[in-house]
Amino acid sequence: MHAAILREHGEPLAIRDVPEPEPEPDDAVVRVDACGVCRSDWHAWMGHGEWADDSVPRGQILGHEPAGEVVSVGDAVSRFAPGDRVVVPFSLGDGTCSYCRRGAGNVCGDGRALGFEPEAPGAFAERVAVPDADYNLVERPDWLDATAAAALGCRYMTAYHALAERAALSGGDALAVHGCGGVGLSAVQIGNALGARVVAVDVDEEALAMASDLGAAVGVNPAALGDDESVSDRVRELTGSGVDVSVDALGIAETCRNSVRSVRPRGTHVQVGLTTEAERGEVALPTDWMTRWEVSFLGARGMPPTSYDDLFALIEATEIDPGALVHREIPLSAVSDRLATMSEYGVRGVEVVTDFSE
Ligand SMILES: [Zn+2]
Numbered sequence: 001m002h003a004a005i006l007r008e009h010g011e012p013l014a015i016r017d018v019p020e021p022e023p024e025p026d027d028a029v030v031r032v033d034a035c036g037v038c039r040s041d042w043h044a045w046m047g048h049g050e051w052a053d054d055s056v057p058r059g060q061i062l063g064h065e066p067a068g069e070v071v072s073v074g075d076a077v078s079r080f081a082p083g084d085r086v087v088v089p090f091s092l093g094d095g096t097c098s099y100c101r102r103g104a105g106n107v108c109g110d111g112r113a114l115g116f117e118p119e120a121p122g123a124f125a126e127r128v129a130v131p132d133a134d135y136n137l138v139e140r141p142d143w144l145d146a147t148a149a150a151a152l153g154c155r156y157m158t159a160y161h162a163l164a165e166r167a168a169l170s171g172g173d174a175l176a177v178h179g180c181g182g183v184g185l186s187a188v189q190i191g192n193a194l195g196a197r198v199v200a201v202d203v204d205e206e207a208l209a210m211a212s213d214l215g216a217a218v219g220v221n222p223a224a225l226g227d228d229e230s231v232s233d234r235v236r237e238l239t240g241s242g243v244d245v246s247v248d249a250l251g252i253a254e255t256c257r258n259s260v261r262s263v264r265p266r267g268t269h270v271q272v273g274l275t276t277e278a279e280r281g282e283v284a285l286p287t288d289w290m291t292r293w294e295v296s297f298l299g300a301r302g303m304p305p306t307s308y309d310d311l312f313a314l315i316e317a318t319e320i321d322p323g324a325l326v327h328r329e330i331p332l333s334a335v336s337d338r339l340a341t342m343s344e345y346g347v348r349g350v351e352v353v354t355d356f357s358e
């Protein structure tokens with residue numbers, strides 16, 4: 001089968017023919033019909049993460065946002081069978097530890113990150129093996145096609161988990177989203193669906209226009225502000241005393257600090273974006289100010305597979321369309337080009353591999 005492999009950090013991925021995965025007893029093998037290209041792939045491609053013992057080795061099949069259909073299962077798998085339509089979360093739990101049993105499989109200590117480690121080859125491939133499938137695999141509702149579902153294994157579910165589960169965003173709240181790439185736009189759409197008034201922040205007018213289409217009430221372009229006005233000043237001006245919840249959906253020092261500074265007293269910042277070579281996992285924060293105003297700083301990564309029913313219920317009840325985030329469908333051979341384009345912040349919305357034949 002065709003697969004896209006990390007050959008050297010920063011160099012084009014190699015498209016190679018590799019053996020198809022065979023399911024271990026607890027695995028399912030899924031035919032990949034769609035797989036999103038994400039900034040996390042870019043981080044892996046760039047070789048980021050060594051500062052968090054999280055860098056991806058050469059030889060890895062990348063790709064962690066698959067949706068498709070089960071083609072085979074191991075002997076111990078009971079909940080899934082060939083033909084089942086599924087979405088695969090990238091943050092895989094072992095299904096047995098206390099975190100998994102408490103519904104927090106995304107922070108499982110023995111969990112794996114699909115497409116980021118040799119034990120879990122990724123889904124920029126025609127087929128992907130899903131470990132501990134009974135726990136991790138998620139049945140895809142009839143109304144959700146594979147392309148629209150591709151981001152549900154990563155960016156879309158991460159945004160839901162960050163807002164609804166970590167920050168407890170609720171109707172009537174004000175939400176700021178800093179950085180309107182794939183996960184940021186997901187946060188805009190989901191925040192709006194949860195009943196929040198959304199302020200979208202991005203230096204790119206096209207990204208702000210997409211945010212507006214997805215339900216942002218107002219956009220802020222930091223590049224268009226005057227010298228004496230900061231992003232957080234502007235957010236405060238628009239919301240009174242600041243937002244209830246603010247998300248850094250990019251992960252650079254500037255968006256992280258802007259997001260923290262945007263919240264009201266006792267408000268909540270959620271960090272979703274991972275940092276770059278410039279920050280190496282550490283950002284200086286206004287801790288005295290955060291203490292004075294009792295500001296919370298939360299992290300969010302992925303989502304427990306046990307939360308998908310709640311996410312699907314929100315999508316159905318509010319009739320939002322995750323497919324509206326998909327800006328472009330591409331062949332496997334185009335992934336390298338799109339990763340390089342991410343270095344220039346040139347990618348809009350969500351891009352999805354839907355053709356694995358080339
Ligand atoms: Zn992703």
Ligand SMILES: [Zn+2]
Pocket residue numbers: 093094095096097098099100101105108109110111
């Ligand atoms: Zn676990």
